[in-house]
Amino acid sequence: MFTKTRFDSWDLPENILGGLSAIEWEFATQVQKDTIPLARQGRDVIGQARTGSGKTAAFGIPILERCQPTGQLQALILAPTRELANQVAEEFQTLQGDSGLSIQTVYGGTDLEKQAKKLSDGVDIIVGTPGRVMDMTERGHINLDSPVLFCLDEADRMLDMGFFPDIMWVVERMNNREQTLLFSATFPQEIIDAAHEFMNDPEFVLTNSEELDIPPIEMFSVSVGRANKLWALGRLLIRMEENDQTIIFCNTKRMVDLAVQRLKKHRFDAEGLHGDLNQNQRERILNRFKEGEVKTIVATDVAARGIDVDGITLVVNYDLPADLDSFIHRVGRTGRIGRKGEAWSLVSRDDAPQLSKIMATY
Template identity: 45%
Template sequence: MEKVKFTELGLGEEVLRAIEDMGFENPSDIQRDAIPVLMEGHDLIGQAQTGTGKTLAFGAPILSGMEKTRGQIKAIMLTPTRELAIQVSEELKRISKYKGIKTTAVYGGSSIQDQIRAIKSNTDIVVGTPGRVLDLIRRRVIRLENIEYLVLDEADEMLNMGFLDDIEEIVRNCNEDRQTLLFSATMPDRIKALARNYMKPDLKHVKIAKKSITTASVEQFYFETKARNRFETLCRILDFYAPTSSIIFCNTKKEVDEIVANLQKKGYSVEGMHGDMTQGFRMRTLENFREGTIKVLVATDVAARGIDVSHVTHVINYGLPFETDSYVHRIGRTGRANREGTAYTIVTSKDKPKLKQIQRVLKCVIDRKDIPKIEEIFKAKSELVIKTIREELDKKEYEGFIEMAKELTETDSALDIIAVLLSMKYKEETSYEMDDDSIEGTDYMKSEEARIFINIGKKDGITKRKLISFLVDEGHMKENAIKNITILDKFSFFNLKSKDVERLFKRCQGRKFCKRAVNMEIAKGK
């Protein structure tokens, strides 16, 4: 059967240009079947697995039919989680790059005032979680009388999370002439009732058969650590297992940039790839990775779609992806061309339910591995250094340095000289400076109070009052438990009872505060 092309689906020219820039020529099954239906103006139920390109399936036809109207929101898109809201919003921005359509993501755990300002700056599409969207409707920031499109993405998940009442209140107040799109992996009775009550009778139902997935050629393991130790865990994995060619997957572009910068400081052969980088830079990076000039590539899921390198030995998930299918796509980058591959995933305790879900869906076992200890890394690297030296001895290409060696042995012992050279070579091979094995420890629990570092300071607009409000609202801390706040230009410190630290980290790590993703750590020597 001949493959359909996007150019045959009736999409607008600006949208087609953007899709071409994204590197797509042929639509996925859900895109092929849903786009023509939506271009004809029908309401739609789309039933397909996650990770099959649903955002493009509804985003491309909506954007093709939408014209910018100053001050009017034309589309509301509801998602079950903030992560998916951000993901959908970013995809829509890529699709609309030539249309001038503005998309804003709204969700809890981030400043509602910032979101209100963004919406009032001529936003055309709002993507968000039901609770936050409803809040903005009640504040009369989002007005529903001009809505032309309503999208319920992962509707079954939203219902499972208890959003039915919020969804119904939003839908009831929308313009009745809207086009309604409902996407769901499953079709329980509650979804059918929602469709029956709020969608047009001539709606179309597109169902894509679930494809089998396989991970047979890839060994899968996970390392459990604490959020603040994730980067050191990554370095220990790289140092101990010494992959010859590996891809590290991140969930955000910012994370890619941070990891690449920090790994390069430590001397790793690494580059990054994400959607904000120019096409030319991405192509050069990919070519260097393919040729082996770069040993480690750090990438987002979207940027990695075009990577087809058969010699990748390891895939490392710096964090679990939002969708199970994304996990499959990630680990499928290794174990190609009849080769065996290895996939490592770094998780924290809060990731364990998602890890279990992945194993259940994929019907596979992901075994736990212990984080390599310094002694183990030293032994592995020592063996590698000795092996490398012996290989060089066999080549007999060192004669030009004999005189220099003689000069050194006139003042120092040969044993000391060899030890120094081994030390230098070892430091080259082991890029991360580790001085103890406390990576999985909780030494701060020995004291009653811990000093906490947060990566937000005066330049971000933080004040003591704002910090306290954030910790109380998002971290559920008691105000009188937060002590000795110090606000500096780029970061801040505060004291907290040691027993509350893990709970605070679980609730606040990665949350948006003062327009930045929060990173908290135990402050050493404070």
């Protein structure tokens, strides 16, 4: 996971080295080691990296190094969800040390006027979701002629969520773009085609596939009748240490609510995350989870996008996902930055064929 390459061997600006030492980062991860030198030369880079590989710093450090605190927009980063945009912006704030850059998030579900006011006060770097960036550009609050650096994070997720037309709309208006970075865990053909359309002779950085898709996670499956899944889940949660955190995946909102209700009845501290929650409820639960106040979250795939918490040691597939990509994204929530983690799948008779399919591809 980590290489022997030290950040201080790269002649980075003092501010950034200060930011790195504040969080005690000494050694680069593989994706950082492969990406940062290329990106610092101004090359376009396509990086294959999953969440938890250190990819935010892989594109963050070269972007932060090139930006000056002028209050003029120099870099735009697009992410699929508000949570991910927030996380990227938070990491940028940490990594910039004393650089003094204004880093702002732009996403839906929050007060548009407040966002506009912040932007008019001056901004150096925007981290946003495609729809709201498009909206703010049309309203005249963002000038896409201004940024020279562009980064797409979790491109495959954006494709799944139907954002590619919005992304192309944004890219076509960035007339002074000098460098583009694109990161994705998987590479459907549409992403490769789009990349060739708007990137300039990009360098591919492929973290080798074993390291990429299979973090140090132990995987288990339990054959259990549908009616006994909750009992099995309780047995798994009882094994948890005090500092452990868990994500349980269900395929429907109804199942999320039901599981939370039953877990609470048996005195497990659990919260549910699904699409019916409003943005404030969602952020409140996520913040409590990040702070370690909530130990267990039950979520649907869509709601779990962008949950990036290092303390997750257990992922449970209460329901098996429909495809391998979702499986990889789910289990990748544990085993972060080289830590150990466990992923358990509760498999009823109906799920068995799907599990065989996932195992065969994995």
